[in-house]
Amino acid sequence: MTSLRISSLFPRTPDGYIAFGLGAAACLASGILLLILIFVFGEAWPALRTIGVVRFLSDGAWYPTDGAFGLVPMLAASFALAAGALTIAAPVGVAVAIFRLHYAPGWMKAPYRGLVLLLAGTPSVVLGLWGLMVLVPLIARIEPPGASLIAGILVLALMIVPTVAIASEAALESVPRSCWSAANALGLGREAALLNVVLPAAREGIAGGILLAGARALGETMVVLMITGNIVQMPDGLFTPVRALTSNIALEMAYATGDHRASLFVSGLALTLLVFLLSFAAGTGRRRRHA
Amino acid sequence: MTLGPKDEAAGEGAAGYTVGPMLAGPECCTPEPVIGVRGLAVSYAGVPALKHVDLDIYKGCVTALIGPSGCGKSTFLSSLNRLTDLVAGCRVAGRIEVDGVDIHGPDVDVQALRRKVGMIFQKPNPFPLSIHRNLDMPxxxxxxxxRDERESRIRAALSDVGLWEEVADRLDEPALSLSGGQQQRLCIARALVLQPSILLMDEPCSALDPLSAETVEKMIVGLRGRYTVVVVTHNLAQARRIANFAAFFWVRDRAGALIEFDTCQRLFEAPAHDLTAAYVTGRSG
Amino acid sequence: MPDFSSVRRRIFAPQARDGALRMAIWAAAGILFACAAWLMLDVAVRGAAGLDWRFLVDEPARAGRAGGIGPILVSTGLILAVAIAVAAPLGLAAAIFLAEFLPSGSRFAAWTSISLDVLAGIPSIVFGLFGNAFFSVWLGMGFSILSGGLTLACMILPLLIRTAEHGLRMVPDEWRHGAAALGMSRFSSVWRIVLPAAGPAVTAGLLLGLGRATAETAALVFTSGYVDRMPSSLLDSGRALSLHIYDLAMNVAGGDRNAYASALVLLLFLIVVNGLAMSFSDYLLRKRIAA
Known part of the structure; x- marks a missing residue:
């Protein structure tokens, strides 16, 4: 009979050591965020100290080699791109989710889901290629040069529709069936039930998805780099070529040195902060819903 | 009041009284306690689930734990092999001795304890492996x-639960393809294969159809004498059929408590406590 | 006196609204379908024109206008191999720790969860900045496959941890209790029972991570670099396929044909990877419903 006391007869797996090793991995994984913040901030610090936050916002132009560090036109372009893309993608994405759950005929549901997932998995550089080769020439026919704010908005919208759709679908599916039955019992039709009962019930999940999609649009590099023209100027019309913060980093990192390089890290830091705020807002909505 | 049957059992056991009222099992009941529980109290996240339990489990006997739902029977059972350790926020106070060793002692190897004290759950839980791997892996x-020893132990355990003839030619099939009753018997075999001396069973028949339940029940009777069995059951008739001793739990002051412990026969036919009498005659619970 | 006209109006107005809503939903779904189909067909048709066996194995010539993508496929494969080789064990270990060893609701679990969410939201260009500052400059790896692969590993880590953790948590507790009751150590119960049961979910997560890494461009521009020669070691610079597409489309006049062919290769690979991931998670879902 086995003794209850710890014996060396049977080699036991040392749970303690393994837990320690696994815990170290978890620490490392969650420490990467800190590492990123430290390094991006560390590289940005010289610019923040010598140039100062104010000048990034008050300088009229972006000539970093001549000491002009105005980020405002690019900030504005980034916002305009993300906001424009969301304006299109939010309603379309929600509609697509509703379509797939409640309107599509049975045979269409699975292929349509495949299509949305395919689009979600399409690399942004392929979307950019398509925008550059197909969409930009079309827009150029309406108003040259074609590579412009509107081109970026349209392709970004196509890119983030799946994000909105997938999140909305999850939110709509989590609405209890009883909500539908109750609405039907009140004599509400499908559309009335959707508008009055189901969509409000799924509101927060959908909002979270939209914020997340906004964050993606704001942080996207390849699409905007390839099709918005990359000219630093305030976006004063849909057909204006603009340069976003992300594409600015991609364009200038290759040769930037000194304060110039540091100020690119500043714009990276600013971008990160903006995306933090958006995903934090999205997360708060989600957490509230689960609470 | 908790009635300690120790003195009587010791006295009568020496005289060789037969317990197990309905079925004449093998000569089994040595009046020698193998598990001793003193002042056991269990709480979950600060909410007491079980208070002040003093109880002895006798070697080679089947002890049935009966009582209404939520009276702490299952909690009591899983504190005996320290499975309560797995529940976050669960605190166990008091002393539990298995073979004279305090199982909460600092030098106790939990894995060795659980090897010695096997457990069967209410819902059959074979691992998603083949039938053979389920027994081989532990x-x-x-x-x-x-390898030879493993094979012979596997065969012996499967024979003990009457499963050998049924599965001998398909040992490599997934265990989850077995029927519910077969799965439960496989789980019992999985516990037996480690050659435990004590088996804890948490309502082993309640998730099974009547025929499978009967098979499993007969098998438990067959284990009497060779193993010490502690079984939680809601089925009073079953308790009478299989058990030598019975312990009656009830909810008192919002926590489970042991009301009465006695030989099965006496607990059912001449209970000392009014609550017990009401419960076993079906007037409450 | 009852006013029937108002009753009629009330009935009529929702009908108009419902009809409009229905039309809008079908229209949105149709537009998304049309755009996605346009994009896919464009890439498929124009890509197929330049795609043959030689294209896959040949060296690029004349800055990529002619020749193939042989070395680029090798570089891409190496970058992905580094990323997966680092991220998979680390992510799995962290996930096991979070799901199996850490009491839920602990402070460390909360902090890890937040940090992974934030990490998942960081724009890929910022990963590129970080990878450049940390791996390429600070650790002295230069522009190399190693640096690019490690950057991608950081990027896909949250996805791997999340999916693996989710898969582990879906494994029913009965098996854990059964294993514990047999006197198995926590680690062997995870290793022998829980992890194999969560296998399909973990694999699906791994494939999704692989897809994400393959699709990434911006994080690689300043980490693994542009060199399109055959790499001779992990410390060589190597051009990833996505970056090749970008370069051909933007910087090489007359590179369209090969850009499209490369895009088709990338897209086909991603369809296979994401399709596999989907079939793994569908398998899991079916099994759960059947059980």
Missing amino acids: LREHGVRS
């Missing part, structure tokens, strides 16, 4: 290196 984990 043996390997416990360092049984000889």
